[in-house]
Amino acid sequence: MKLTEEERAMLAGALGKVPQIAIEHQIQVGDFLHAEDFVPVTQAHIMADTESLGEEGVRWLESLALEDGGNARVRVPTITDPRGTDFAKTSVLKQPERFLELERRTITAFRKLGVSMTDTCINYQTIQAPTRGESVAFGDTGVVIYSNSICGARSNYEGGPSALSAGLTGRTPRYGFHLDAQRRATIRIRTDWTPKSLNEWGALGGLIGQLAGNYWAVPVVEGLEGSPGSDAMKHFGAAMASFGSIALFHLVGITPEAVRIEDCGGEHLPVSHRIGEADVRALAAQYGGDSDIDVVVFSAPQLSLYELRTLAGLCEGRKFSKPLLAMTSPQVKPDSDRFGYTERIESAGGHVMSGMCFYQSYAREIAEANGWKKLATNSTKLVNILGGYGYKPMLASMERCVEAAEKGRLA
Numbered sequence: 001m002k003l004t005e006e007e008r009a010m011l012a013g014a015l016g017k018v019p020q021i022a023i024e025h026q027i028q029v030g031d032f033l034h035a036e037d038f039v040p041v042t043q044a045h046i047m048a049d050t051e052s053l054g055e056e057g058v059r060w061l062e063s064l065a066l067e068d069g070g071n072a073r074v075r076v077p078t079i080t081d082p083r084g085t086d087f088a089k090t091s092v093l094k095q096p097e098r099f100l101e102l103e104r105r106t107i108t109a110f111r112k113l114g115v116s117m118t119d120t121c122i123n124y125q126t127i128q129a130p131t132r133g134e135s136v137a138f139g140d141t142g143v144v145i146y147s148n149s150i151c152g153a154r155s156n157y158e159g160g161p162s163a164l165s166a167g168l169t170g171r172t173p174r175y176g177f178h179l180d181a182q183r184r185a186t187i188r189i190r191t192d193w194t195p196k197s198l199n200e201w202g203a204l205g206g207l208i209g210q211l212a213g214n215y216w217a218v219p220v221v222e223g224l225e226g227s228p229g230s231d232a233m234k235h236f237g238a239a240m241a242s243f244g245s246i247a248l249f250h251l252v253g254i255t256p257e258a259v260r261i262e263d264c265g266g267e268h269l270p271v272s273h274r275i276g277e278a279d280v281r282a283l284a285a286q287y288g289g290d291s292d293i294d295v296v297v298f299s300a301p302q303l304s305l306y307e308l309r310t311l312a313g314l315c316e317g318r319k320f321s322k323p324l325l326a327m328t329s330p331q332v333k334p335d336s337d338r339f340g341y342t343e344r345i346e347s348a349g350g351h352v353m354s355g356m357c358f359y360q361s362y363a364r365e366i367a368e369a370n371g372w373k374k375l376a377t378n379s380t381k382l383v384n385i386l387g388g389y390g391y392k393p394m395l396a397s398m399e400r401c402v403e404a405a406e407k408g409r410l411a
Contacts, residue, residue, distance in 0.1 A: 045081065
């Protein structure tokens with residue numbers, strides 16, 4: 001890779017041991033992916049759940065925090081994905097203490113490195129959305145696909161060490177979705193049906209992800225009506241990334257790089273797939289059926305203030321017979337408290353949890369501790385993941401999920 005004078009100084013250790021470790025890692029990544037040089041980034045976002053890190057990963061973070069006399073700091077604003085717990089709600093989740101201690105150690109190490117513990121996967125709704133053309137280094141799949149597609153920013157999926165390295169060096173290898181050529185449409189899809197509810201948007205996104213099928217695919221979608229809101233696009237993109245590893249999509253007339261189909265190169269592609277309502281319903285039906293439930297979870301992605309407002313209204317006058325968990329960001333939770341949404345949800349027997357995501361919180365161990373098996377949610381991303389954790393996940397609208405928490409059955 002071609003290095004600038006500053007980058008050569010980092011590599012030589014002139015700026016400290018930690019930047020040296022970081023750029024050595026980035027050069028290995030860049031060489032593997034044939035990057036010619038680095039691109040400066042304005043911000044980084046780290047996925048580092050302790051279920052993935054484990055003891056060894058946490059020790060590695062701690063060792064970085066101790067290098068350079070404990071004085072190493074990130075060079076650009078660097079934030080975190082959801083954590084594995086809400087320390088105010090551990091009695092509800094029944095998480096083992098050894099996992100909680102890993103969380104505490106991880107948080108301490110990140111803070112020493114100057115990382116801001118935002119603990120959110122909706123930073124584009126709560127912290128600072130990147131702008132069109134802005135190069136960033138983001139880790140969470142839902143964050144990357146939203147930032148690339150809706151904001152027009154530029155990021156690859158950065159693994160935890162790579163995202164942290166980007167924060168420590170202020171740059172990332174220039175490959176993939178940082179390049180103009182990689183952002184051109186590769187598959188053209190037409191739909192004659194526009195979803196209404198968030199679970200429907202997620203199911204459509206999941207189906208497109210399945211059809212596109214790989215990280216380097218860039219779907220361009222025609223036929224959607226209106227202007228979907230941020231929450232709809234959040235669920236749409238998160239599910240597409242989950243089902244297909246997609247990092248960028250274009251919606252003709254909606255997203256910034258596809259005002260016209262010619263803008264993203266889609267006019268040269270044949271329509272390879274036509275999607276109707278029945279196709280989307282068929283995907284959702286894989287996670288359907290009437291059934292007793294053990295728990296309702298709203299998570300993956302975290303809930304916006306508007307989603308919590310809707311949920312609070314649905315909880316009015318109800319008493320839940322099954323646990324209902326609503327997970328939001330630490331930025332949204334205080335407003336939810338202030339506006340009375342949290343009280344209305346918890347008065348019905350629900351729990352509003354801050355700074356965590358369900359599937360990153362030792363979901364299998366939580367299931368075993370609480371006797372949870374059958375889980376209802378409106379998140380298509382979540383149902384795609386939780387089968388691997390031993391759950392039987394069911395996809396439904398927020399309204400049906402709330403009713404299921406009250407009656408103990410998804411009807």
